[in-house]
Amino acid sequence: MGKGRLIVISGFSGAGKGTVVKKLIEKYDYSLSISATTRAPREGEVDGREYYFKTVEEFKSLIDYNGLIEWAQYVENYYGTPRKFVEQEIAEGRNVILEIEVQGAMNIKAQYPDAILIFIATKDIETLEARLKARGTESDEVIRKRITRAAEEADSMDSYEYIVINDVLEECVDAVHSIVVSEECKKENKTRFLIDIKKELEDYIGGR
Amino acid sequence: MGKGRLIVISGFSGAGKGTVVKKLIEKYDYSLSISATTRAPREGEVDGREYYFKTVEEFKSLIDYNGLIEWAQYVENYYGTPRKFVEQEIAEGRNVILEIEVQGAMNIKAQYPDAILIFIATKDIETLEARLKARGTESDEVIRKRITRAAEEADSMDSYEYIVINDVLEECVDAVHSIVVSEECKKENKTRFLIDIKKELEDYIGGR
Numbered sequence: 001m002g003k004g005r006l007i008v009i010s011g012f013s014g015a016g017k018g019t020v021v022k023k024l025i026e027k028y029d030y031s032l033s034i035s036a037t038t039r040a041p042r043e044g045e046v047d048g049r050e051y052y053f054k055t056v057e058e059f060k061s062l063i064d065y066n067g068l069i070e071w072a073q074y075v076e077n078y079y080g081t082p083r084k085f086v087e088q089e090i091a092e093g094r095n096v097i098l099e100i101e102v103q104g105a106m107n108i109k110a111q112y113p114d115a116i117l118i119f120i121a122t123k124d125i126e127t128l129e130a131r132l133k134a135r136g137t138e139s140d141e142v143i144r145k146r147i148t149r150a151a152e153e154a155d156s157m158d159s160y161e162y163i164v165i166n167d168v169l170e171e172c173v174d175a176v177h178s179i180v181v182s183e184e185c186k187k188e189n190k191t192r193f194l195i196d197i198k199k200e201l202e203d204y205i206g207g208r
Numbered sequence: 209m210g211k212g213r214l215i216v217i218s219g220f221s222g223a224g225k226g227t228v229v230k231k232l233i234e235k236y237d238y239s240l241s242i243s244a245t246t247r248a249p250r251e252g253e254v255d256g257r258e259y260y261f262k263t264v265e266e267f268k269s270l271i272d273y274n275g276l277i278e279w280a281q282y283v284e285n286y287y288g289t290p291r292k293f294v295e296q297e298i299a300e301g302r303n304v305i306l307e308i309e310v311q312g313a314m315n316i317k318a319q320y321p322d323a324i325l326i327f328i329a330t331k332d333i334e335t336l337e338a339r340l341k342a343r344g345t346e347s348d349e350v351i352r353k354r355i356t357r358a359a360e361e362a363d364s365m366d367s368y369e370y371i372v373i374n375d376v377l378e379e380c381v382d383a384v385h386s387i388v389v390s391e392e393c394k395k396e397n398k399t400r401f402l403i404d405i406k407k408e409l410e411d412y413i414g415g416r
Contacts, residue, residue: 118393121401125408151409157402162393165401175393178386185326185370185383193329193373194365200333201359 002192004031004090006112007097007180008105011120012150014132016166020120021099023173031089033098036062039077052082070100070107079104095180102156109159116183118176119160123167125150210400212239212298214320215305215388216313219328220358222340224374228328229307231381239297241306244270247285260290278308278315287312303388310364317367324391326384327368331375333358 007030011017025032036052038059047053054062059078062068069087071080081098089096098108108115122128128150132143157163162179166172183189215238219225233240244260246267255261262270267286270276277295279288289306297304306316316323330336336358340351365371370387374380391397 121405124405125412129412147409147412151406151413154402154406154409158395161395162390163395163398163401164393175389178389179393181383181386182370182390185372185387187366187369187371190371193371194362197329197332198359198362201355201362204333204337204355205359 002093004092004094004096005180005183006086006090006108006115007095007176008108008115008117009097009099009120009176010102010105010118010153010156010160011166012122012128012153013146014128014150015120015122016131016169016172017099017120019169020166020172020176021097023169024097024176027173028177029095031085031094031096033081033086033089033096035079035100036068036071036082037077037079039079054078069111070104072101072103072107074101081108102153102159106156106159114189116162116179117160118162118164118179119157120164120166120172120176121157123165127167210301212300212302212304213388213391214294214298214316214323215303215384216316216323216325217305217307217328217384218310218313218326218361218364218368219374220330220336220361221354222336222358223328223330224339224377224380225307225328227377228374228380228384229305231377232305232384235381236385237303239293239302239304241289241294241297241304243287243308244276244279244290245285245287247287262286277319278312280309280311280315282309289316310361310367314364314367322397324370324387325368326370326372326387327365328372328374328380328384329365331373335375 009017009021021032024030034048034052036054036059038054038056041047041053045051056078059080062080063071067083068080069083071078081100081104086096105117109117122131125147129143129147132138132146164172164175217225217229229240232238242256242260244262244267246262246264249255249261253259264286267288270288271279275291276288277291279286289308289312294304313325317325330339333355337351337355340346340354372380372383
């Protein structure tokens with residue numbers, strides 16, 4: 001068994017990436033990295049499930065001790081990816097999903113060049129707006145802000161290797177899994193196999 | 209709907225690529241290109257199902273009229289891929305499977321740079337030998353020849369983009385399909401989408 005891969009999922013706020021990740025974990029065999037944050041837990045959020053909730057002091061200590069593979073500050077809160085879980089899982093051959101922002105994704109790719117970067121989008125902006133409105137919990141102002149943010153995120157889409165459109169949820173989930181399966185079939189990731197099989201063929205032909 | 213893709217399947221003789229292709233067609237939505245050949249039909253083979261059986265004169269005429277996208281001669285027989293079906297299918301947005309030899313695969317890639325080249329292998333040579341023996345129809349001499357041929361084919365594996373190991377048939381079939389799905393998600397194949405969504409975002413931000 002080789003090392004596991006990091007699968008970095010980013011996407012428009014409102015594209016449904018949280019649901020995609022949830023289904024992916026349910027349906028296929030992935031480990032999920034839980035981020036650390038200094039923001040306060042929201043109603044119903046559980047420490048270690050949605051996030052590891054940390055004080056600013058705890059978070060800074062994590063940074064100091066190299067305990068995060070990437071971190072960033074949004075508004076006044078810190079967010080980061082704990083190193084230990086990720087490194088342990090990939091060492092044991094498991095594929096790990098990280099749902100993170102564009103900036104974090106770029107940091108991950110710089111450190112783990114074989115990380116797979118996937119961007120989840122809606123098929124158009126009308127759909128994104130409709131989904132945000134359908135939540136019924138957000139004001140027009142907030143919706144506008146989220147779409148303005150999507151515009152910034154769209155500028156970064158070119159840095160992703162794969163773009164998956166979340167139109168039909170199940171298809172989107174399967175497409176993400178397909179990307180991981182196909183990455184494992186890439187010739188570049190079959191170096192060991194190629195060496196071995198050529199050797200076996202040589203032995204077969206030479207040896208009998 | 210964009211253009212369809214060509215999916216070129218090659219592999220070791222005995223790796224089971226014929227069965228993989230058959231299952232792929234049954235399970236997913238692909239068109240299958242039927243090759244033309246001058247070799248005589250074998251027991252049970254039907255014209256237009258396994259091959260289009262042609263006389264040498266007919267085959268040469270196909271070549272002369274640019275009716276084949278690739279052709280090659282093996283031993284004393286000609287084999288080729290009829291152009292009309294392939295071009296019609298991809299123009300109508302369907303993905304077409306071509307089960308062809310290494311040399312033909314290279315010819316296809318030169319003409320259709322977005323063709324997806326997939327090589328089907330067994331996990332090792334012992335397995336390949338065991339499968340050939342299990343057929344029970346082939347002499348040790350023939351088996352030896354086929355494995356010697358596999359050694360030549362292995363030299364060409366580096367020219368393929370994907371290598372799929374046919375260990376569990378169903379998994380192999382799904383892996384090939386995953387490759388096609390993931391290719392459609394590649395950023396390079398989302399150029400139109402990227403242009404459109406950025407334009408929509410600009411309009412949204414600028415327009416309201």
